[in-house]
Amino acid sequence: MSIKAIRGFKDVLPEEIGWWQKVEGIAARILDNFGYKELRVPIVERTELFARSIGKETDIVEKEMYSFSDRHGESLTLRPEVTAGAVRALIEHNLAADGRPVKLYSIGPNFRYERPQKGRQRQFYQLNVEAYNVAQPYIDAELIILWTRILDGVGLKDIQMHINSLGCSSCRPQYNRKLQNFIKDRLETLCEDCRRRYQTNPLRVLDCKSRGCAETVQEAPLMLDELCSECGEHFQAVRKALASADVSYEVTPRLVRGLDYYTRTVFEAQTGKLGAQNAVGGGGRYDNLVKNLGGPDIAGIGFAMGLERLIMLLSEDQELNNPGPDLFMAFLDEAALELAFKLANGIRAEGFRVEMEYTPASLKSRMKRAGKLGAEWVLILGPEEMSRGNGILRNMSTSTQEEVSLDEAVTGIIKRLKGDKV
């Protein structure tokens, strides 16, 4: 019996890869415009890093991590997200030492042991973007603007940006108590997880997908009404900066995130088209995380977008532009193989996409294959024209063809491929 991929783990096949290359290419260009540099961090980190950053009582840490002991008995984990590793790298390499902004992005796989369904896998890719050392609200807006530009750049429609503020260590504790008091009187309507968690982490109840919890929190007090003056001003300044860039968003006071490190601004890009998985991505500010992980007391903020979800949405309403070869080599018999091979490599060396197969085939079958591949040109090397020292160059879109001399083959063909006058 053949071995299959693990449930929740998917191959990205050559026919789909164009989407990935398109999205990653556009994102990298826009990130470069905004001054973000790529950071590549390991896929495996110490388990403790995630427990200390994402939070012990989150779904991710409680139920979803791929953790294992290595041969020395050390507990390691396949990263469930990138932020923790990015902060670890920032501290370890002293990247923020000069007090200037540090702006980083990463693209790569993450692992969470969730129940696979539409838009949810156990291995999934994220585009992850982070900025450190910037306390000003402009960076919150910059990230949301940058993200909006990426979504526009790839052509994604019907996406709504939601923003909220979760306050800081001076106003959140007071709000948490208020929320706990509200919840305490309604415990019987909550799911088992929330009944247990509300004492230590009441914000999680606002995020719970179970019906009873979602209905109960409709009336719950809102963090936005309890922000301290600094957090309130910060939030207003983010909104003002977003307005200056004409970015549209909605203030969603019940928006909380599934990870514990957030402070102040949080944001999510949502769609109605992915069933229960409505978030294309999310993020927010995490001003205490760098310090809590043993680094300097500096601000952090970022977001991550799920690339499978993004690509699923794109492929629902766009055609992928998958260009075929510039030239297909239609050699017909063994005698022409050597020359065809030489020509193909000569033309490739000039930067053209040239496709050739190595078994002889009839003209009919070659033309069928060239059509299937979407080749723009076909060079036919049959015995008749070759006996005259020529090949036939056929333009597949105009269905016109002409004989070209094989002596000047590479240069002559290239001129024609480029559309130059011969």
Ligand code: HAM
């Ligand atoms: P997150 O909300 O856990 O945030 O994940 C961000 C995005 O990753 C989700 O909105 C979704 O698109 C995608 N995603 C998450 N889990 C899955 C899954 N099982 N299958 C497919 N896609 C998934 C974070 O990870 C934070 N680190 C974001 C961040 C960066 N905050 C600050 N900086």
